[in-house]
Amino acid sequence: MGEHGTMTTIETSLLRIATAGSVDDGKSTLIGRLLYDSKAILADQLEQVQEASERRSGEGGLDLSLLTDGLRAEREQGITIDVAYRYFQTARRKFVLADTPGHVQYTRNMVTGASTADVAIILIDARHGVVEQTRRHTFIASLLGIPHLAVCVNKMDLVGYAEDIFDGIVRDFCAVARGLGINDVQFFPISAKLGDNVVDGSASMDWYSGVPLLEHLETLSLADDPAGHDARFPVQWVIRDHDADYRGYAGTVAGGELRPGDPVVVLPSGVRTTIAAVETLDGELEVAVAPMSVTVRLADNVDASRGDLIAPDPAVAGEAGGVPPVVSREITADVCWMAGAELRPGARLALKHTTSSVRAIVDALEDVIDITTLERVAAPESLALNDIGRVRLRVSRELAVDPYERNRTTGSFILIDEATNETVGAGMVR
Amino acid sequence: MSTIEDPTAGPLQLSHLRVLEAEAIHIMREVAAELERPVLLFSGGKDSIVLLRLAEKAFRPGRFPFPLMHVDTGHNFPEVIEFRDRRVAELGERLIVASVQETIDKGRVAEETGPRASRNRLQTTTLLDAIEEHCFDAAFGGARRDEERARAKERIFSFRDDFGGWDPKNQRPELWSLYNGRVRRGESVRVFPLSNWTELDVWQYIAEEDLEVPNIYFAHEREVFKRDGMLYATSDHMELMDGEEPFVTSVRYRTVGDMSCTGAVASTAADLETVVGEIAATRITERGETRADDRVTEAAMEDRKVAGYF
Incomplete structure (x- = not known):
């Protein structure tokens, strides 16, 4: 067991990573190296991949994409189609890695994998620099509100480990990122194939003074991320115990902190009350934070049910309560369209936002993003599969929402086709 | 609670086990709220033991809003069956036993023969028959994505057609913590709250929660x-x-x-x-x-x- 071998300590935190790209970028090699060196690939899996690599190519060598491409169709076609989840762990952290395809025609899969990520790994081939795919992946990462980017300039061995090439790519990338409002970007000159700056440092790049990628992922602080500071608690399920005259509102904390005694409002009704207790099976808590699943008891016998949002009472909490949610039947959002049939104005859909399900009508398509130039083109006739555009929706009941940039849970929703029950769109409130 | 401390990540950062726990509880409550007739598949194995603890965390002091079901091959370890019955009695919840032996007796499937005979494959028919008989529209299972590479691609809410079949090429996108559990009559979802857990996570959780296992x-x-x-x-x-x-x-x-x-x-x-x-x-x-x-x-x-x- 090496320095980064799996430990049995329990007090490690969890980091969700998204990677996008194709085999050509060295994505599989990079993931392979992270998994190898953290001991997450086990002997029998390796043997399986070795056998399959030989059967397919007729020669030696290890095709690590066979490890992540779990479906028969993917192995047959030699491409990543769907999101695959990989798990590895070091002494400091457990990592959940969503490995997503990089091609334009699988944008919706990348959006899916990126939706919960804390950090996105962007791969750049040192020989090619910032290309269209880099801009697209970075844009999607910013659209999905991923707070941290780790930009890996890969294949440094093929450009003679040249510092000026790395510096040039950093400059180009910063120009791209500047326009996108990205919070934190770190750059790594790496060779995934030879291992430089992935898990260990590099003997060939003494000009690089930063830490290797894995150490960065292990130590990245999530505490000061910009979203999710204000208290939010969507009511998910009402727990009753008739014998004890007990009524608790169960749910997952979606932002901020909940404490007994906090003055709150139940939205959309606006009824005011106070948190009497925050409970779990293990007892009462002094404070609950995201993403804990807890049960809240309220001081007054108010009417609250699934779909309601508990938030700080602005009249009592004042500025300490932060910015209140917007209660409205009209929502403007960036929507990633995920269905083959196009989205047009007038379309009727089901919309699921936190724990509430309502019906929605598309009032207008304001624009669509040209995914190669990243420019917004006004007033499109429709949104096609993988298109992302700004949409105005009217919903059947008032919803309490936040802008996505302030809260990724109360600012997001999915659209469902009521005829087929398919999930056809992903929305981010603007 | 000692678990909201992580020395490397600043104050009020949950440990990875508590994040996984919270995610699983959230999933179980979503199913209870959105589907008509869920069931929890309980085999007496370690993963389903963790599911039962999560169900307690999700729904106590109320009762579970679903029964438990075991697909019993008749070739289970006796120690596990004894444990299963004891655990169910402790919880005071209802257990349905779907028996592979009965499926064989009814002539729905034929027993394999020879030294390599197994009832593993036959379980599928018993499971599907039981889901149909009880009109279950959601079934919780303890499967994890780290177990196997097809599972690594499977959604947490895994949609099944009216034959119980999974279509890997046509899965619903699953974003944020928003799950789409809509089904028509006869269709169902298999729900895997432990999708993001590894074998090590399961054992660490069993140790941390001091859960009894067979x-x-x-x-x-x-x-x-x-x-x-x-x-x-x-x-x-x-x-x-x-x-x-x-x-x-x-x-x-x-x-x-x-x-x-x-x-x-x-x-x-x-x-x-x-x-x-x-x-x-x-x-x-x-x-x-x-x-x-x-x-x-x-x-x-x-x-x-x-x-x-x-």
């Missing part, structure tokens, strides 16, 4: 024989082949399934701490080491899931 998970002396590099318990359900010699040694089980397809591992780990240590140091996956049913082809699990398997 004693076959700990090292004990047992009469076994060797087949295809795996150790199987001798029992009435297993026919020995030529050259297979039973011997007694210290073993434990990493998974608990049908006796005919679940192998033991040589081990002296007799308590939770040493088991967690063994799992952390192992170089072989749990299914690779102990499950004959995955060894058939490169896509054995994918094929069984398409046909309606767990």
